[in-house]
Amino acid sequence: MSFIPYLPMRRFIRPLTIAALALPLAFQAAAETVNQRLPASVAKALQANKIESDALSVVLLPLNASAAPTFINADISINPASTMKLVTTYAALELLGPNHQWKTEFYADGPIENGTLNGNLYLKGGGDPKLNMEKLWLLLRDLRANGVETVTGDLVLDRSHFLQPDLPEFDDDGNDQNKPFLVSPDSLLVNLKALRFIARNNDGKVNVLVEPPIATVRIDNRIEALPKAKCPGWPDIRYNPIEEADGVRVVVTGKLPAGCSGQTYLSLLDHQRYAAGAVRAIWQELGGSILGQDRVATVPDSARMIARAWSPDLVEIIRDINKYSNNTMAKQLFLSLGAEFRNEADPDDAMAAQRVIRQWLAKKGLISPHLVIENGSGLSRDERISAREMASLLQAAWKSPFAAEFISSMPVAALDGTMRKRLHNTGVAGKAHIKTGTLNNVRAIAGYSRDSDGNTWAVVAILNHPRPWGASSVLDQVLVSLYNQRSESTAQR
Structure with missing residues (x-):
């Protein structure tokens, strides 16, 4: 440059x-x-x-x-x-x-009866810079504790807290577009929008996992398993994301010796898809279900707050x-x-x-x-x-x-x-x-x-x-x- x-x-x-x-x-x-x-x-x-x-x-x-x-x-x-x-x-x-602290809240616009929210579930972002997966998990646990297991309506993301500016994108090297350090701010910033990819060669079989396990991120594992050898400090593993109609397919190539592992962080989804995917992934692990679609809208005045999380202090x-x-x-x-x-x-x-x-x-x-x-x-x-x-x-x-x-x-x-x-x-x-x-x-x-x-x-x-x-x-x-x-x-x- x-x-x-x-x-x-x-x-x-x-x-x-x-x-x-x-x-x-x-x-x-x-x-x-x-x-x-x-x-x-x-x-x-x-x-x-x-x-x-x-x-x-x-x-x-x-x-x-x-x-x-x-x-x-x-x-x-x-x-x-x-x-x-x-x-x-x-x-x-x-x-x-x-x-100073930031708050993130869940709202409901319908009654909760026998573990079912008959209506939409709203997630309202307050600009929290550190809404990580642990904090989101605890917030969803509070939602369960308040009697919600099934949501019949949509998962609605309220991203209206910031008046978002139109700032120029920064790419110092020309190939950094998927690097987490370039993630833009958002009213509902979840886990810094980072996906962690972990590749492991367990006795000749290479597995590739992604955290959080968002359903719209699919792994196409093409890594070649090598015999046991000294594990490299920087494994030869490459991630090539391909946008598809219903998500992102990540083609993973390279070579990995038996007993070795490697990981990397990428940002592949927009804020809406990442936040909704993370909520659904954790909610499913907690035994819950959301029957509707994902969309963006503001919380209506008639909705009531049913769970809240505070950020760490400034x-x-x-x-x-x-x-x-x-x-x-x-x-x-x-x-x-x-x-x-x-x-x-x-x-x-x-x-x-x-x-x-x-x-x-x-x-x-x-x-x-x-x-x-x-x-x-x-x-x-x-x-x-x-x-x-x-x-x-x-x-x-x-x-x-x-x-x-x-x-x-x-x-x-x-x-x-x-x-x-x-x-x-x-x-x-x-x-x-x-x-x-x-x-x-x-x-x-x-x-x-x-x-x-x-x-x-x-x-x-x-x-x-x-x-x-x-x-x-x-x-x-x-x-x-x-x-x-x-x-x-x-x-x-």
């Missing part, structure tokens, strides 16, 4: 006033002692990877000590990739509150979003902000969320003329911010009543999330909470890190380059040099 430069988009950018160009006060106060040179080890890493220094934006901002901040290419409009999730999750913490949701860089959950949270504060002038919930976040930033004095926020996840070619603006946000979050919740949602260097394999055997291990970001032409980190004296810094390092190979090691070196800054400073003298 070639590098795509920033092109202003009228849809996302509002006119700026002269006042919007002012620097944050904390940066003005430190202006006379600002460091504008890359650490020698970072410059060396850039050179080793044949990356120009002007491709890297860096801001290092001391939060609890008197030290010189670093600003390098700090006011350039750049694509932040998934570090944009920090804007969305911090805004959600302050605007929705850390204990603190757990943002932990999943930031630790594991979950794009779909971030988009779901972004639209939830729009739905919560929507007004009549907003054409959809994405536009509402953009407005709400800009107003919230302005009230906090965080002037962000470079900010372009499309879906809140960073999985976009249009989203933009500057390193200075991101650092300003991190500085404000450090002073927030919800600072602990926000910081703990980020991966810990060398320990978990998307940072679990990085910075081992360095002083930074366990001492930095860092959100990562990756696109074909972007590598990014943003968060909080300590130096060797125990002082905490807001750290932003974002690299936009058409060939960012090896750039992750450059960004890691930013954190290492910050930790070792006293010794590096002495060495440079």
